[in-house]
Amino acid sequence: MKLKIGTRGSNLALIQTRRVGDQIKTIKPEVEIELIIVKTSGDLRRKTKGSGIFAKEVNQAVLDGDADIGVHSLKDLPTRLPEGLSLVSIPERLTPNDVLITPNGARLSDLPSDSIIGTGSPRRRAEISHLRTDLKFKKIRGNVDTRIRKVESGDFDGLITSMAALERLGLEEKASQKFDFEEVVPAAGQGSLGVVGRKDDEKTSFLGEISDEKARLESICERAFLRELGLGCKAGAGVLARAKDNEIKTLAVLHDSEGRHLVKLRGSDPVELGEKATREVKE
Structure with a gap:
């Protein structure tokens, strides 16, 4: 066949x-x-x-x-x-964390004010701005390999991408900093x-x-959150579900005009949990 x-x-x-x-x-x-x-x-x-x-x-x-x-x-x-x-x-599912890539291995806290960060993601821009209010953002084109070259050539001071992408490309060593989940909540399904x-x-x-059953449960929860939110990938929203021992822990974030809203929940039904996370993050 x-x-x-x-x-x-x-x-x-x-x-x-x-x-x-x-x-x-x-x-x-x-x-x-x-x-x-x-x-x-x-x-x-x-x-x-x-x-x-x-x-x-x-x-x-x-x-x-x-x-x-x-x-x-x-x-x-x-x-x-x-x-x-x-x-x-x-x-x-590989590592869902977001990472920072810089030309010289600098971490986010080491970057000078007005450093230019490459990302076209509203979620990443909002989450990084929550950590550093003095950085600038610019859309960056091309596949992951091309984006990394643009950083290394000095066109950008940093790039935000996913650790999973680097893992699949065999480029894990390019990551200058891996963000904790609560620092930068990943996109639904990332990794x-x-x-x-x-x-x-x-x-x-x-x-x-x-x-993969664990990845399947996590994706059901995360996609239920995004579907209920109704904003798609253009939103300043992120969600991460982690399934273990018949329990799912969920972390969700939403940025709006009033600021950053972060919720943590746990449960067993992935759809109910994702939809509940949406309701609570919008409150």
């Missing part, structure tokens, strides 16, 4: 997709994997409304039958999928991979077998 996997063409996306392919081969060694490279609106820098600019075209390829499944960084995947698609597997497939497709029904 041949399985066509839709993916973006960046180095990180291909590493992630090949990782999923390897996991599939461990349980279905007879499957022949074919990668289908898809250029997304985000890659082409098109001006599009709404979230999912790095996922839309990959999902459409699955709907159209050009690919059987699509592999995404889960944080890039909208909480409401197109009709006919479902999230069929959460294969793994996790998400596999999308067509609903009720017998060909891909086995993919639940490669799902």
Whole structure:
């Protein structure tokens, strides 16, 4: 059986997709994997409304039958999928913390006033501003490798990215500082991979077998928070769920005109917990 996997063409996306392919081969060694490279609106820098600019075209390829499944960084995947698609597997989650990369290894507290930090994320900008009110922010383009080069060449004084991305690229040593979860609350799904497939497709029904149960529970909780919030990745909001021993601990943050609102909750039902975190962080 041949399985066509839709993916973006960046180095990180291909590493992630090949990782999923390897996991599939461990349980279905007879499957022949074919990668289908898809250029997304985000890659082409098109001006599009709404979230999912790095996922839309990959999902459409699955709907159209050009690919059987699509592999995404889960944080890039909208909480409401197109009709006919479902999230069929959460294969793994690496370190979800955000990190700072600087040219000389300086930590956030060491940076001079007016240092320029590269990030296009409202969440990261709001969280870093909470820690340092005297820094400047500028959008930074390109994949992770390109962004790091821009910092090392002096175009930026620092870059905020995820530790999971560095881990997958083998660049962990580039991190100057790993932020604690309460300092910088991650994006929903950060560090996790998400596999999308067509609903009720017998060909891909086995993919639940490669799902990581802990990552699956955490993603359900975090995506429930984001879905209830209704703001998508453009919001100054973050959430992290950690599942252990039949309990889920959740940390959520929201920035608004009144400041930074942080809540900590625990429970056992991931959807109820995520939705409760939304209600409390908005109070």
